[in-house]
Amino acid sequence: xxxxxxxxxxxxxxxxxxxxxxxxxxxxxxxxxxxxxxxxxxxxxxxxxxxxxxxxxxxxxxxxxxxxxxxxxxxxxxxxxxxxxxxxxxxxxxxxxxxxxxxxxxxxxxxxxxxxxxxxxxxxxxxxxxxxxxxxxxxxxxxxxxxxxxxxxxxxxxxxxxxxxxxxxxxxxxxxxxxxxxxxxxxxxxxxxxxxxxxxxxxxxxxxxxxxxxxxxxxxxxxxxxxxxxxxxxxxxxxxxxxxxxxxxxxxxxxxxxxxxxxxxxxxxxxxxxxxxxxxxxxxxxxxxxxxxxxxxxxxxxxxxxxxxxxxxxxxxxxxxxxxxxxxxxxxxxxxxxxxx
Amino acid sequence: xxxxxxxxxxxxxxxxxxxxxxxxxxxxxxxxxxxxxxxxxxxxxxxxxxxxxxxxxxxxxxxxxxxxxxxxxxxxxxxxxxxxxxxxxxxxxxxxxxxxxxxxxxxxxxxxxxxxxxxxxxxxxxxxxxxxxxxxxxxxxxxxxxxxxxxxxxxxxxxxxxxxxxxxxxxxxxxxxxxxxxxxxxxxxxxxxxxxxxxxxxxxxxxxxxxxxxxxxxxxxxxxxxxxxxxxxxxxxxxxxxxxxxxxxxxxxxxxxxxxxxxxxxxxxxxxxxxxxxxxxxxxxxxxxxxxxxxxxxxxxxxxxxxxxxxxxxxxxxxxxxxxxxxxxxxxxxxxxxxxx
Numbered sequence: 001x002x003x004x005x006x007x008x009x010x011x012x013x014x015x016x017x018x019x020x021x022x023x024x025x026x027x028x029x030x031x032x033x034x035x036x037x038x039x040x041x042x043x044x045x046x047x048x049x050x051x052x053x054x055x056x057x058x059x060x061x062x063x064x065x066x067x068x069x070x071x072x073x074x075x076x077x078x079x080x081x082x083x084x085x086x087x088x089x090x091x092x093x094x095x096x097x098x099x100x101x102x103x104x105x106x107x108x109x110x111x112x113x114x115x116x117x118x119x120x121x122x123x124x125x126x127x128x129x130x131x132x133x134x135x136x137x138x139x140x141x142x143x144x145x146x147x148x149x150x151x152x153x154x155x156x157x158x159x160x161x162x163x164x165x166x167x168x169x170x171x172x173x174x175x176x177x178x179x180x181x182x183x184x185x186x187x188x189x190x191x192x193x194x195x196x197x198x199x200x201x202x203x204x205x206x207x208x209x210x211x212x213x214x215x216x217x218x219x220x221x222x223x224x225x226x227x228x229x230x231x232x233x234x235x236x237x238x239x240x241x242x243x244x245x246x247x248x249x250x251x252x253x254x255x256x257x258x259x260x261x262x263x264x265x266x267x268x269x270x271x272x273x274x275x276x277x278x279x280x281x282x283x284x285x286x287x288x289x290x291x292x293x294x295x296x297x298x299x300x301x302x303x304x305x306x307x308x309x310x311x312x313x314x315x316x317x318x319x320x321x322x323x324x325x326x327x328x329x330x331x332x333x334x335x336x337x338x339x340x341x
Numbered sequence: 342x343x344x345x346x347x348x349x350x351x352x353x354x355x356x357x358x359x360x361x362x363x364x365x366x367x368x369x370x371x372x373x374x375x376x377x378x379x380x381x382x383x384x385x386x387x388x389x390x391x392x393x394x395x396x397x398x399x400x401x402x403x404x405x406x407x408x409x410x411x412x413x414x415x416x417x418x419x420x421x422x423x424x425x426x427x428x429x430x431x432x433x434x435x436x437x438x439x440x441x442x443x444x445x446x447x448x449x450x451x452x453x454x455x456x457x458x459x460x461x462x463x464x465x466x467x468x469x470x471x472x473x474x475x476x477x478x479x480x481x482x483x484x485x486x487x488x489x490x491x492x493x494x495x496x497x498x499x500x501x502x503x504x505x506x507x508x509x510x511x512x513x514x515x516x517x518x519x520x521x522x523x524x525x526x527x528x529x530x531x532x533x534x535x536x537x538x539x540x541x542x543x544x545x546x547x548x549x550x551x552x553x554x555x556x557x558x559x560x561x562x563x564x565x566x567x568x569x570x571x572x573x574x575x576x577x578x579x580x581x582x583x584x585x586x587x588x589x590x591x592x593x594x595x596x597x598x599x600x601x602x603x604x605x606x607x608x609x610x611x612x613x614x615x616x617x618x619x620x621x622x623x624x625x626x627x628x629x630x631x632x633x634x635x636x637x638x639x640x641x642x643x644x645x646x647x648x649x650x651x652x653x654x655x656x657x658x659x660x661x662x663x664x665x666x667x668x669x670x671x672x673x674x675x676x677x678x679x680x681x682x
Contacts (some may be wrong), residue, residue, distance in 0.1 A: 047456055067440070075429060076640075081422035088416060088443050097462065099408070100439040102429050115388055121438065199662055229629065262629055288570065289604055299417075 002186035017045040028095070054164050066256040068309050069122035069145075071112065073104055073130055075193065078255070079298055080281050083150060086302025094310060096123070103130065106192045118130075119143045124309035125151060130301070132195040142331035146312035147236065150305040152197045158321040160304040164198050165328035167294045168205025168250070171278050174329055175248045176213045176339045180276060183210065184246035185217075186235040187257055188227035188306075195224075202252045202280060208299065221246055225256075232259025240267060247338040248276035254293055261289060271334040278335055282328075297325050352575070358386040360488035369436070408438040409650050410463035410486075412453065414445055414471055414532065419596070419624050420639055424469050424491060427643025435651060437464070444471065447533045460484045465650035467491060468498075469643070472537040487653035490648035493538045499653065500661040501645040505539045508668035509546025512619050515633075515670055516589045517554045519678045524551065524663045526558075527576040527597055533652035536565075543593045543621060562587055566597075571581060573600025581608060588679040589617035595624035595634055602630060602675065614677040619676055625670075631674035638666050 004223045008024045019042065027042035029033045034042070043065055068091055099122055103109040110209045110319050113136050119123050122145060129151040132140070137154055140147050149157045175183055190196050195203070210217050220242045225231030232251060239246060240263065248331055251257040257279035264271050271277045282295035304325075355365045355467060360383065368375045368383035375383070409432055425585030431604055440463055444450040454477050459466050462488060470492040473481070476577055478495050481488050488498045516524055526547050531537050536544070551558050561583045580587060583605065592598040598620035605612050608641045612618045623636035645666075649659045 044516075067438075074426070076419075076422040076426040077419075078402040081417040085415070085443075088441060092443075092449075095458075097408075099442040100429060100441065102426075102433075108433075117436075229625075258626075285599075288599060336355060 007176065012049055012155075013042065013046050014157035016049060021063050027094050040081045054276075058277070065093065065121050065123050066277075066312065067099045067122045068306070069099045069101055069118040070119075070128060071101045071103060071130060072128040073102070073127060075100065075102055077150075078226035079253075080128060082265075082298040083305070086299035086304075087126060087150075087306040088302075089299070090125065090148070090303045090306025090310065096310075104191055109136075110190070112150060113139050116140075118145060123313045124148065126305045126309050127152070127154060128305070129196070129198070129341065130340035131198075132192075136149060141251065146309065146316075146318075148305050148308045148312065150301050158308045158318040160301050160308065161324070162296045162301075162325050162327050164201035165205035165208065167296065168202040168280065169209040170205075170329050171280065171292075171294050172206050172250055174196040174331065175250065175278060175335065176209065176215065177275060178248075178276070180248040180338050181215055182221070182246040182247045183215065183217075183250060184221035184239050184242075186232060186239075186249060186251045186260065187222065187224040188252050188256055189224055199252050206250055226307045227253065227256065229259035229262070233263045234259075236260035236263035240269075246275070248278070248335070250278045252280055254279035254281045254291060257291055257334075258283075258285065258289055259292070261291070267330040272336040273339065276335040276338070282330060286330075287332070292335040293330050295328045295330050300325060344412070353390055354383065355392060357669050358383050370624050377596075397464075404462050406462050407436065408440045408463045409647070409654075410442055410459040410466040411469060411619045412439045412442045412444060412459075412471055412615035413469040414443070416441065416443055417497035418513060420492075420594075420622065421469060423639040424646070427640035428467060428469075428647040429492075429643075430640070431644045431647025431651065445532055447642075450477075450533070454480050457481075457484065464654045465489065465648045468493070468495060470539070472531075472539075479626075484651045486653060487650065487657075487659075489646050489653065489659075491642050499649045499659040501642050501649065501664040501666070503637045503642075503666050503668050505542035505671060506546035506549070508594075508621065508637065509543040510550040511546075511668070512621065512633075513547050513550035513591055514553075514555075514637050515672065516591065516617060516619060516676065517550065517556065519589075519617070519676065521589040521679050522556055522584065523562070523587040524556065524558075524589045524591060525562035525564065525580050525583075527563040527573060527590060527592045527601065528563065529593045529597055530565055531568060531574060541592050547591055550657050555666040568594065568597065570596050570600035570603070572605045573597035575600075577601035577604035587616070589619070589676070591619045593621055597619055597623045597634060598632055598634070599624075599626060602632070604680070613677040614680070617676040617679070627671075628673070631672045634671050636669045636671050642664060 010024050023034055024042055027039040028046060070087060072080045091098055102114060103112045124146045126148045131152045132154055147154060147157045149159045151161045153159050187203055188313055223235040223238050225235040249260060251260060257277050258279055261271050269275060279293035281292045282293050286293045304323055311318050352576060363385055364375055369387060369642060411428060413421050432439055436613060441451060444453045466486045466491045472493045473495055490500045492502045494500050496649045526543055528539055563578050564576040566576040580590060588669040590601060598618050602612050603617055610616060620632045620634035621632050627634045645664055652659050
C-alpha cells in the first residue's frame with residue numbers, strides 16, 4: 001500500500017476508488033445518491049489513504065457542520081453520563097462529532113439561551129433531561145436546527161423517555177400492597193431550585209397511587225430537598241423527626257434513596273425492617289445497596305435520541321416522534337411489609 | 342436595543358462597537374492584539390446582537406477549528422465523567438467546543454488511531470486515562486495538534502495526574518502499620534485485557550510497601566480481574582477460597598473494592614472486623630460505603646488538562662508541562678487492626 005506523503009485530497013480518494021469526485025463527496029458526507037456498498041468501499045479507500053475531511057471546507061460546501069450538539073445539565077452524574085454514552089453509541093461510525101453544551105447553573109442556562117451557541121455549529125441538538133421554560137423552548141426553534149428531547153419533553157420536538165408518572169404510581173402501589181398506610185415522599189429540586197418535569201410527574205404518580213387507596217398525604221410527609229445523596233440524607237432526617245414517623249418513603253431517584261439509607265443506618269434503623277425505602281432509576285449502585293427501585297433504560301434513551309437526531313438531519317423529520325420506553329419495578333431488600341405497630 | 346432582523350454579521354458588531362473588523366475578529370477568536378477590556382466590550386456587543394460565529398467560515402480564515410477534542414475510554418464511568426466535567430469547567434467561556442472521542446473497545450481504539458479523526462477538527466487533543474502503546478503514541482504527534490495527557494502519561498506531551506505508586510504505597514503502609522502481614526491485592530485489567538499505566542504503578546507501589554516490611558506476596562495473593570464491581574466481587578471470592586485467607590486486601594480502585602465488599606457481606610463477613618479492604622480514588626460512593634481509600638482530585642485533573650490545552654493552543658507550548666497533584670489517605674471503617682489469629 002502506498003500512501004501519498006502530502007495529506008491525501010478528495011481527488012486522491014476518487015482516483016484510487018475510480019469514481020467521480022461528487023460520488024466521493026456524497027459517500028463521505030453520508031448523503032443520498034450512492035449505494036451502501038459503494039459508500040463503504042469509498043470510505044475504506046479514504047481510510048487507507050488516511051484522508052481527513054476538513055470540516056471547515058466540507059461545511060461550506062454542504063452547509064453542514066458534521067456535528068450533533070448535546071445540551072445537558074450535568075456531565076458527571078450517572079443518568080446524564082449514561083444517556084450521553086448511549087447517544088455516542090448511536091452516532092458512532094456516522095462521522096459526526098459530538099459537541100457538549102453543559103448548562104448546570106441558572107447562569108449557564110441563561111448564557112446558553114441568550115447566545116444559542118449551537119447555531120451554525122451543529123446539524124442537530126439533543127437536549128438531555130433539561131426542563132425548559134416556554135421562553136427557552138421557543139428560543140430553540142427557528143434556527144433550522146432540529147431539536148430532540150430526551151427524558152424531558154420539549155413542545156414540538158421528537159421525544160424519547162419514560163412514563164414517569166406510571167412508574168412512580170407502580171412503585172407506590174407496591175408499598176400500599178405491602179400494607180403501608182403512612183407513606184412519605186422526598187421530592188428533589190434541581191440547580192435552579194425548582195422541580196423538573198420528571199420530578200413533577202413522579203410526584204403526580206405518587207399522589208395518584210395514594211388517592212386510589214384514599215390514603216392521606218399530610219404536609220409533613222412531603223419533604224423537598226436538593227437532588228442528591230446529601231439532600232436524601234437530610235430529608236430522611238426530617239422525616240425521622242416527624243410526630244408520626246412514616247413506615248415507608250418513596251424517593252424520586254436512587255441517589256436520594258441512597259442518602260436516605262445512610263441516615264437510617266446512622267440511626268441504627270434497618271431499611272425494609274423498620275422503614276421501607278423505594279428508589280427510582282436503577283442506578284448502578286442500587287443492586288449493591290439492595291435498593292428496591294423502578295428501572296428505566298437510560299443508555300437506550302440516549303441511543304434512541306441519537307438515532308432521532310440522525311433521522312431528522314437526513315430526512316427533515318422523525319417518523320416516530322414519540323418513544324416511551326417501559327419501566328420495570330425491581331423489588332429488593334429495602335421494601336417489606338410494615339411491622340406490627 | 343434594536344436587533345437586525347437578518348442574522349447579525351461581524352460588520353454589524355464592528356459598527357456597533359465602533360472598532361475595525363479585524364479587531365472584532367481578533368476579540369471573538371481570542372487572539373492577541375486587543376486588550377481584555379476591549380475584547381469583553383466587543384463580546385458584549387456580539388451577544389447583544391445575537392451574533393453567531395460561523396465556525397466553518399471562521400475556521401478557514403484563522404486556520405482554527407474552535408474546538409478541543411477529548412479522547413477517553415468511557416463516558417459513563419465516574420472517573421472519566423468527573424474529569425470531563427473538569428475539562429468543561431476550564432473551557433467554559435472560551436468559546437471553544439468540546440468534541441468527544443470515545444475509544445472503549447480494542448476495535449474503537451484501532452479505528453481511532455487508524456483514521457485519527459481529530460486532525461483538522463480540533464485545535465488540541467486531551468487524552469484522559471488512555472494508556473497508549475509506543476505506536477499509538479507516535480501516531481498522535483506530527484499533525485500540528487497539541488496533545489495533553491491526563492492521568493496516564495504520553496511521551497512528549499504535557500501531563501497532569503497523580504503519583505499512583507506513592508498513593509498505593511501509602512495505602513499499603515497504613516495496612517502494615519495496623520499490623521497486617523497477609524495482604525492480598527486485586528489487580529484490574531482494562532477492556533483490552535491488559536493493565537493500564539495507573540494499574541501498573543499502583544501495583545508497583547503495593548510491592549514496594551510490602552518489600553519495605555519484608556512481607557511475602559505469594560502468587561495466590563495477587564488476583565487479576567476485569568475492572569469494576571463484578572471483577573472485585575469475583576476476585577474477593579477467589580481470595581476467600583485461598584488456603585490461608587489474607588487479613589487485608591488492597592484494591593486498585595473503589596469500584597473494585599465495593600464489589601469486594603459485596604462478596605464479604607454475602608459471606609457474612611464484616612469489612613474492617615474480619616478482613617480489611619482498601620480502595621483507591623475516593624469515588625462518590627466511597628463515603629457512603631464507609632470505605633477507606635486514597636483520594637485523588639479528579640475534577641481538578643480535568644480542569645488543569647483543559648487549561649494546558651488552552652495554553653498550548655495560545656502559545657504553542659505549556660510552561661509547566663508536568664503537574665502531579667497530591668493524593669490523600671482517607672481512613673474509614675473498612676480498615677482496622679487484624680483480629681487475634
